Amino acid sequence: MPISHQQVTRVSLLGRLLLSEEETETMTAQLGQILTYMQLLDEVDTDQVEPMAHAVEVSDVFRGDQLAPSLARDLALANAPQHDGECYRVPAVLGDA
Amino acid sequence: MNKPYAIIIGLEVHVQLLTSSKLFCGCSTAFGAAPNTQTCVVCTGTPGALPVMNRQAYLLSVKAALGLNCQIARLTKWDRKNYYYPDLPKGYQISQYDMPLSRDGHLDIPDPEQEGQVRRIRIIRAHLEEDAGKSMHDEVAGKADSRIDLNRAGTPLLEIVSQPDLRSPAEAKNYLTELKLLLNYLGVSDCNMQEGSLRVDANINLHVATPEGNVATPIVEVKNMNSFRAVERALAYEAQRQWELWQETGQRIGDVPKQTRGWEEEAQITRPQRSKEESSDYRYFPDPDLAPVTISEDAIAHVRQSLGELPADLRTRLVGQFGITPYDSDVLVSQGRPLVDYFIAAAEACRDGKAAANWVQQSVLRVLNERQMPIEQFPVPPAELGRLIDEVQSGKMETSRGREVLAEMLATGKSAAAAIDALGIVQVDEADLETLCAELLASNPKVVDDLKQGRLKAAGALIGQAKKRNPNVNATRVREICLQLVQRM
Numbered sequence: 280m281p282i283s284h285q286q287v288t289r290v291s292l293l294g295r296l297l298l299s300e301e302e303t304e305t306m307t308a309q310l311g312q313i314l315t316y317m318q319l320l321d322e323v324d325t326d327q328v329e330p331m332a333h334a335v336e337v338s339d340v341f342r343g344d345q346l347a348p349s350l351a352r353d354l355a356l357a358n359a360p361q362h363d364g365e366c367y368r369v370p371a372v373l374g375d376a
Numbered sequence: 377m378n379k380p381y382a383i384i385i386g387l388e389v390h391v392q393l394l395t396s397s398k399l400f401c402g403c404s405t406a407f408g409a410a411p412n413t414q415t416c417v418v419c420t421g422t423p424g425a426l427p428v429m430n431r432q433a434y435l436l437s438v439k440a441a442l443g444l445n446c447q448i449a450r451l452t453k454w455d456r457k458n459y460y461y462p463d464l465p466k467g468y469q470i471s472q473y474d475m476p477l478s479r480d481g482h483l484d485i486p487d488p489e490q491e492g493q494v495r496r497i498r499i500i501r502a503h504l505e506e507d508a509g510k511s512m513h514d515e516v517a518g519k520a521d522s523r524i525d526l527n528r529a530g531t532p533l534l535e536i537v538s539q540p541d542l543r544s545p546a547e548a549k550n551y552l553t554e555l556k557l558l559l560n561y562l563g564v565s566d567c568n569m570q571e572g573s574l575r576v577d578a579n580i581n582l583h584v585a586t587p588e589g590n591v592a593t594p595i596v597e598v599k600n601m602n603s604f605r606a607v608e609r610a611l612a613y614e615a616q617r618q619w620e621l622w623q624e625t626g627q628r629i630g631d632v633p634k635q636t637r638g639w640e641e642e643a644q645i646t647r648p649q650r651s652k653e654e655s656s657d658y659r660y661f662p663d664p665d666l667a668p669v670t671i672s673e674d675a676i677a678h679v680r681q682s683l684g685e686l687p688a689d690l691r692t693r694l695v696g697q698f699g700i701t702p703y704d705s706d707v708l709v710s711q712g713r714p715l716v717d718y719f720i721a722a723a724e725a726c727r728d729g730k731a732a733a734n735w736v737q738q739s740v741l742r743v744l745n746e747r748q749m750p751i752e753q754f755p756v757p758p759a760e761l762g763r764l765i766d767e768v769q770s771g772k773m774e775t776s777r778g779r780e781v782l783a784e785m786l787a788t789g790k791s792a793a794a795a796i797d798a799l800g801i802v803q804v805d806e807a808d809l810e811t812l813c814a815e816l817l818a819s820n821p822k823v824v825d826d827l828k829q830g831r832l833k834a835a836g837a838l839i840g841q842a843k844k845r846n847p848n849v850n851a852t853r854v855r856e857i858c859l860q861l862v863q864r865m
Contacts, residue, residue: 293657295460332453332475332668340667344395344432347402352412355420355526365411366523369462371513 281314282307381584381622383615384592385548386540389555390533391565392507392573393436399506399532400427400470407571411525419529421465426665429454433532434669437477437504438679440534440564443686444499446481448676453668454504457658462524463509471535473660476503477669483538484688485554488546492702497551498539507531528572534565540579545611552576552604553710557687561713569603576607581629582618592629593622598646600638610639614646690716698729707737715741715751718758725762731769735761739782756785763792772796772803774850804848812849813857816841827862835859 287307291298298306349355352365361368398405401418417425438448453475456468481499509526536555542548556567556574567574581595598614601607614637621627637646685693687709694705694716708719718740723732740761744751764785768778773796784795804812816838817824826834835855842854 293458293659332451332662333666334664335667338451338668338670340428341431341434342402342428344397344430345402346397346404347416349403349414350416350420352410355412355415361521363523366512366525367412367462368521369511369524371520371522 281318282310379619381582381619382590383544383611384540384581384583385542385545385611386579387538387542387548387551388577388579389536389538389552390507390575391440391536391559391567393433393504393532393534394563394565395430395432395436395532397430398530399430399433399504400530403530405531407573409527411523412527414527415529419465419526421467427470427663429666429669430532433504434477435679436532436564437502437534438671438676439562439683440536440559441478441481441502442676442680443558443562443564443683444478444481444483444502444536446478446499446502448478448671449475450672451475451668451670452477454663454666455660456663457505457660459658461508462522463511463526463529465509465526465529469506469508470663470666471505471660472503475668476501478502483551483554483558485547485550486706488544488550495541495547497541497547500537500539502534502536505533505535507533545608545615548578548611549604549608552607554687557710561685561687561690562683576601578607578611580611580614580618582615582622584619584622593618594627594629594632595634596646597634597636598639599636599649600640602641606639606641609644610646613639613644617646694719694729698723698733700729700733704730704733704737708733711741711751718751718754721758722762722765725759726765726769728765728769731765732762735765739779743786755789756782760785760792764796767792767796771850773801773848774852777801777848801848804846804850809849809853810857810861812842812845813838813854813861817858817861824862824865827859828865832859 284303284307287298287303287310291303291306356362356364356367359367392405395405397403398419401416403414403416403419406414418427441448452472454470455473457471457473458468460467479499479501481502483497483499484494485497487493487495507528507530509524509529512523512525538551542551559565559567565573569575578598578601579595580598582593583590584593596614596618598610601610636649638649639646690713691702691705691709694700694708695702698720700708708716715736719732719736722736723729726732740751740754743749744754761782764778764781767773767781768775773781777799781792781795781799781801784790784799785792788795788798790798820838820841823834823837835858838858839851839854842849843851
């Protein structure tokens with residue numbers, strides 16, 4: 280298997296996904312299949328190929344330092360599960376504010 | 377440094393760049409707006425929204441990096457730093473990982489141990505990234521949730537990482553002071569700590585001398601320091617804490633994981649912070665939404681030409697050109713370029729750098745402080761101050777009278793000449809002065825006796841009386857003449 284049960288547990292923790300033991304088994308198998316498929320790429324000889332920073336050969340895409348209108352606050356907050364009309368409300372964040 | 381250990385400090389400084397709009401969208405970066413009024417689909421991480429790089433933010437970063445003597449990368453890219461936190465709506469921060477826009481620079485700072493000497497602090501890298509939002513814990517009415525304001529999300533930040541070359545809390549403070557001054561002069565950032573446009577994290581540990589050689593103690597990252605003074609105090613506290621901990625436990629670097637501690641200003645101590653679990657695994661990867669950025673040698677040279685005169689060079693020039701002391705030069709330069717320009721104009725007008733430096737430091741700065749006013753709003757033009765200084769230096773009036781003239785100029789907006797007239801200041805004729813002194817001596821036999829006995833302090837009474845009779849008299853001359861007359865008696 281290209282990915283272990285342990286690795287899937289760790290990745291799910293980093294992604295804040297709570298997986299049951301059964302789901303972890305399923306994910307390990309399915310992610311394994313995907314990675315096995317991707318390993319096909321290992322057959323390509325890339326020794327002479329310069330690594331790319333981006334999939335498209337494009338660089339230096341800029342905008343000027345110009346202001347554009349922001350969203351109205353009620354619109355910005357509209358999709359939040361909880362807000363008080365000013366701020367998003369989330370479960371308590373401890374530590375540094 | 378008679379302690380059996382060396383303090384090793386490296387600083388990570390984040391400064392907000394002086395752009396009007398955010399790093400990847402057109403929302404305003406202005407401080408102090410009502411919560412969540414400066415956001416758009418890019419700031420809120422709405423699916424499908426795409427970031428576009430602000431050219432000015434990149435150019436300001438290059439400018440700062442050149443001011444820090446860094447190598448500019450001809451090709452740079454942006455990466456996603458993945459972590460989950462409520463103030464980071466995308467679930468990743470756009471930052472730079474393995475190809476930062478600059479690296480390998482240095483900043484020369486005043487050596488706190490040796491006046492006039494500098495210490496060269498190496499810079500590992502300076503890179504451009506976006507800020508996160510702000511979370512506020514709401515303790516009102518016992519509500520156990522946090523409030524999130526995303527106005528700050530996406531604001532351009534330059535992260536400047538020093539090598540662990542700093543050897544004392546005082547050096548850390550000097551480094552920050554010099555860095556702030558440099559960035560102010562470059563017009564890259566206002567570095568206002570109160571508004572969060574400069575933030576400091578410090579890494580600190582000790583190298584303890586032991587019979588088996590130097591031993592490093594575990595590294596601690598200190599956060600939450602809200603002023604340069606707080607940085608200095610927090611690091612002094614932390615060094616002492618680590619020294620005591622070393623004597624108690626003998627723990628070395630690697631024995632325990634790196635700890636993050638927060639400075640508590642009220643208690644003047646550092647306390648461990650809850651570490652983000654597994655947070656060290658940020659799974660950086662290149663951001664596919666952003667194209668890499670290239671810069672030519674010509675473009676780098678162009679930015680280099682725009683740097684202007686940097687504080688260190690300016691200090692040296694003022695000493696050489698105007699004959700002022702390194703101390704005075706440093707005081708003037710640390711007030712910012714506009715004040716230096718004022719000084720230069722005043723010094724050129726009166727052709728006396730030392731006198732101009734004194735007047736600017738003692739009179740102008742005091743008024744600016746009292747009125748909480750920037751030099752740009754100081755009502756007296758430098759050429760007029762120069763004329764006043766000229767009059768004082770030529771002996772027309774004493775410095776204390778000159779200050780009264782300046783007060784008149786400030787109060788009425790008059791020119792130096794008009795203010796001098798208004799106060800009725802005219803140089804007292806030598807002959808009149810002698811007559812006055814003779815009269816005073818005649819009516820003060822007790823003082824004459826004292827002076828004859830060599831109690832020269834007694835002359836003070838005569839000066840006071842002379843001033844009452846004619847405020848324009850020069851105290852030094854009155855004293856001189858009175859002593860001469862007494863000698864001839």
